[in-house]
Amino acid sequence: MKWLFLFMERALSKKRKNQPTKKRIEHLYGTTVGNIDSLIIRVNPATGSVEFGHPMSNVYSEMSYERAKGPKVLTRIPQTARSVSFEAEFALETHYDLVFGVDTNTRTVNGRNVSVTGVISYKKATPPPGKDIFWKPDVAFAWEFIDLRTDQKENFGWLSAFEELIRRGVIRDNHRVGLIVDSDLGNIPAYNARTKPVFADTSLPQGVQLIYASADAGSENFANRVLQAADKASNQVLDMIAHGEVKFNECDKPSEWYEGRRIVYIDVEEGEAIPY
Numbered sequence: 340m341k342w343l344f345l346f347m348e349r350a351l352s353k354k355r356k357n358q359p360t361k362k363r364i365e366h367l368y369g370t371t372v373g374n375i376d377s378l379i380i381r382v383n384p385a386t387g388s389v390e391f392g393h394p395m396s397n398v399y400s401e402m403s404y405e406r407a408k409g410p411k412v413l414t415r416i417p418q419t420a421r422s423v424s425f426e427a428e429f430a431l432e433t434h435y436d437l438v439f440g441v442d443t444n445t446r447t448v449n450g451r452n453v454s455v456t457g458v459i460s461y462k463k464a465t466p467p468p469g470k471d472i473f474w475k476p477d478v479a480f481a482w483e484f485i486d487l488r489t490d491q492k493e494n495f496g497w498l499s500a501f502e503e504l505i506r507r508g509v510i511r512d513n514h515r516v517g518l519i520v521d522s523d524l525g526n527i528p529a530y531n532a533r534t535k536p537v538f539a540d541t542s543l544p545q546g547v548q549l550i551y552a553s554a555d556a557g558s559e560n561f562a563n564r565v566l567q568a569a570d571k572a573s574n575q576v577l578d579m580i581a582h583g584e585v586k587f588n589e590c591d592k593p594s595e596w597y598e599g600r601r602i603v604y605i606d607v608e609e610g611e612a613i614p615y
Contacts, residue, residue: 363404365402366403367389367401368397368535369397369399372394386424388433390423391423393556394420398423409549411553412553413556414427414553415435415551416434417531418434427560427561432463434517435516435548436462436463437460437514437515438461438518438569439500440520441467441493441497441569442496449587455576455603457575458479459476460504464479478509479572480503483498483601484597485574489594493520493522493523497518497538497595512546514546519551527551530542530543553566
């Protein structure tokens with residue numbers, strides 16, 4: 340088996356709006372399947388996407404920047420050997436029918452540990468004039484958990500979000516789903532390959548791939564903005580709970596993992612949170 344590593348470094352133009360202060364570095368990664376003597380690579384001149392002429396595993400694009408303590412990864416998007424692109428929006432449009440950001444934050448409120456998982460889903464829509472690709476916000480809500488008994492709160496939130504989106508019919512059997520998260524980066528390849536359970540003994544559902552995006556940088560990228568919106572929604576709900584704008588959970592639905600839970604519906608633009 341051979342590792343394949345492609346490297347491209349691209350500095351954004353200073354004339355461009357929302358110019359990042361640190362130069363972005365972009366890579367394509369993949370692992371060849373089996374032993375090979377040569378590697379065929381084709382480039383689509385129209386889209387710039389790359390196709391590998393051999394079976395590949397763990398294929399993804401990555402954007403990062405250099406820092407003193409090591410590279411800061413901004414995005415990592417799983418793709419396929421048939422079409423892998425440096426362009427994040429093209430990669431998402433090509434490989435996913437639905438993307439959603441999920442982010443969990445925890446605070447102590449009224450002496451209890453309150454964890455809120457913000458969830459915002461996006462679906463493909465007809466692009467407005469001047470755009471080739473357009474993702475439209477579709478569903479926004481949050482799961483609230485009281486005294487969640489696990490150190491893997493983010494992972495617990497991922498599965499809870501997915502189950503709720505299935506229940507609502509947002510995700511269907513034939514959907515290719517990208518779940519955008521900002522934690523557990525080192526384990527994401529194993530989660531996506533279903534060689535490691537994502538939480539307890541539960542593997543990632545079929546049809547789902549974890550996409551990594553940083554919540555604290557990279558806002559020039561769509562994937563990062565999706566994750567940042569989920570993070571904002573989570574903190575918005577926590578603020579309202581802490582300030583008494585949302586009635587505190589009565590903890591009448593305990594389980595093995597928590598003392599109480601409920602769904603909080605979110606209107607991100609209006610700043611409203613309505614417990615259910």
